[in-house]
Amino acid sequence: MIQIFSRSDRDFDEKLAVIRNRGQSLDSAVEKSVGEILEDVRLNGDEALKRYTQKFDSVDPETYGISIDAGTVEACRSEVSARQYDALQRAADSIRAFHERQRRQTWIEQDSVTGNILGQRVLPLDSVGIYVPGGKAAYPSSVLMNAIPAQVAGVERIVMVVPTPGGEVNPGVMVAAHLLGITEIYRLGGAQAIGALAYGTETVAPVDKIVGPGNIYVATAKRKVFGRVDIDMIAGPSEILIIADEGADPRHVAIDLLSQAEHDEMASSILVTNSSKLAEKVSVAIEEELALLPRQAIARKSIDDYGAIIVAPDLLEAARISNLIAPEHLELAVAEPFWLLHTIKSAGAIFMGYHTSEAVGDYVAGPNHVLPTGGTARFFSPLSVDDFIKKSSLIYYTQAGLEEVARDVEILTAMEGLDAHGRSVSYRVGDGT
Ligand SMILES: NC(=O)c1ccc[n+]([C@@H]2O[C@H](COP(=O)([O-])OP(=O)(O)OC[C@H]3O[C@@H](n4cnc5c(N)ncnc54)[C@H](O)[C@@H]3O)[C@@H](O)[C@H]2O)c1
Numbered sequence: 001m002i003q004i005f006s007r008s009d010r011d012f013d014e015k016l017a018v019i020r021n022r023g024q025s026l027d028s029a030v031e032k033s034v035g036e037i038l039e040d041v042r043l044n045g046d047e048a049l050k051r052y053t054q055k056f057d058s059v060d061p062e063t064y065g066i067s068i069d070a071g072t073v074e075a076c077r078s079e080v081s082a083r084q085y086d087a088l089q090r091a092a093d094s095i096r097a098f099h100e101r102q103r104r105q106t107w108i109e110q111d112s113v114t115g116n117i118l119g120q121r122v123l124p125l126d127s128v129g130i131y132v133p134g135g136k137a138a139y140p141s142s143v144l145m146n147a148i149p150a151q152v153a154g155v156e157r158i159v160m161v162v163p164t165p166g167g168e169v170n171p172g173v174m175v176a177a178h179l180l181g182i183t184e185i186y187r188l189g190g191a192q193a194i195g196a197l198a199y200g201t202e203t204v205a206p207v208d209k210i211v212g213p214g215n216i217y218v219a220t221a222k223r224k225v226f227g228r229v230d231i232d233m234i235a236g237p238s239e240i241l242i243i244a245d246e247g248a249d250p251r252h253v254a255i256d257l258l259s260q261a262e263h264d265e266m267a268s269s270i271l272v273t274n275s276s277k278l279a280e281k282v283s284v285a286i287e288e289e290l291a292l293l294p295r296q297a298i299a300r301k302s303i304d305d306y307g308a309i310i311v312a313p314d315l316l317e318a319a320r321i322s323n324l325i326a327p328e329h330l331e332l333a334v335a336e337p338f339w340l341l342h343t344i345k346s347a348g349a350i351f352m353g354y355h356t357s358e359a360v361g362d363y364v365a366g367p368n369h370v371l372p373t374g375g376t377a378r379f380f381s382p383l384s385v386d387d388f389i390k391k392s393s394l395i396y397y398t399q400a401g402l403e404e405v406a407r408d409v410e411i412l413t414a415m416e417g418l419d420a421h422g423r424s425v426s427y428r429v430g431d432g433t
């Protein structure tokens with residue numbers, strides 16, 4: 001059963017702290033094992049990749065290579081129906097349209113008096129690795145969400161890694177890659193996939209940045225290789241927080257909570273409501289809906305371990321609690337969502353109104369479903385075109401422009417005791433001795 005507690009409970013702060021710390025509580029066993037896998041891949045390359053892929057994904061290295069070749073990808077086309085293909089294509093179109101709006105331009109400006117020129121040049125990253133999860137479920141939608149913003153940015157080399165349990169490729173994942181023209185694909189998952197992308201092996205050339213969601217092993221490995229390569233964010237086990245008022249349909253709320261619980265035993269689903277009646281009804285509906293789910297065991301564990309219904313005195317207090325948790329997905333299932341929106345500070349994606357189920361954002365709305373988890377929406381943003389570009393500042397000074405600032409540079413360099421800096425300007429304007 002999902003736990004229900006109230007803002008007025010004496011131990012409310014402790015209970016909220018447990019929820020808030022879910023993303024922070026580092027599991028030392030996971031840390032240790034991920035550290036060992038990464039080091040092993042760094043030292044032993046392909047041999048380590050094959051060993052771990054056999055151990056964790058039951059892939060026989062005698063039967064399957066590390067690369068997934070074009071023939072295997074093309075063969076999957078016949079396993080995907082026309083309706084499935086069209087739905088993938090339509091989702092890709094709306095994701096591309098949304099991300100096209102995020103494009104950034106190089107800009108350059110000349111000062112009309114001095115002739116100085118300042119600007120910012122925007123270029124795509126050379127190479128990125130996209131992680132497509134595949135342990136407990138297969139995610140064709142994550143191929144689209146990861147790769148399309150990289151393509152919009154103009155990244156030349158997009159490398160996809162995806163685990164293939166038992167060696168079986170998922171046709172939907174392969175067709176999504178084919179539809180986008182992704183050709184460099186490796187049969188790799190977990191920390192070993194992240195190690196291969198970060199350090200490189202005999203088969204996998206390293207990349208500049210790794211993006212994409214994954215389970216605790218993937219999220220921990222990305223955090224550990226940050227610095228060697230860039231990463232997008234910590235996009236770990238899924239989360240949903242729903243703020244609902246008495247007008248919300250309890251069954252809709254229950255199903256939406258379960259939609260994220262079914263991803264992973266470590267997923268988290270929270271309802272915050274100002275209605276005790278709704279709280280009770282949602283709790284009952286969760287039990288009824290759970291019984292219908294094929295992934296009941298996963299969702300049950302997630303609801304029992306990381307689920308909660310919190311009764312708050314009013315919607316403003318509900319928003320305050322949500323801001324403290326900073327969820328990956330936030331649904332505002334209230335009569336006036338745009339009014340409540342102004343009180344929300346931290347959430348990866350915000351779904352407004354009674355009709356907007358979180359699942360539309362997972363697949364078809366257009367915004368990215370790779371989102372920060374574990375409270376990191378306080379400072380991380382959704383995956384976007386910005387993740388796939390780099391910027392350089394452009395600075396050009398004329399003689400007149402340099403003369404205008406020379407005195408200030410001399411004063412500031414003297415304050416820092418950095419004489420060569422000062423002389424580099426004095427000499428050019430004729431003050432050097
Ligand atoms: N935040 C987001 O944007 C977002 C989007 C989609 C999915 N998700 C999340 O992605 C995750 C997908 O998880 P998944 O497990 O289905 O697939 P996954 O691909 O993330 O993980 C599978 C890999 O985990 C590794 N692994 C499993 N058990 C291990 C162990 N005991 N030791 C070391 N490595 C081990 C294996 O290498 C395996 O290949 C879920 O948590 C889901 O909620 C998040």
Ligand SMILES: N[C@H](CO)Cc1c[nH]c[nH+]1
Pocket residue numbers: 139141142213237238239260328362369370371
């Ligand atoms: N809800 C996930 C992000 O946490 C994304 C996803 C893909 N498919 C279904 N859901």
Ligand SMILES: [Zn+2]
Pocket residue numbers: 238259260263362
């Ligand atoms: Zn989802």
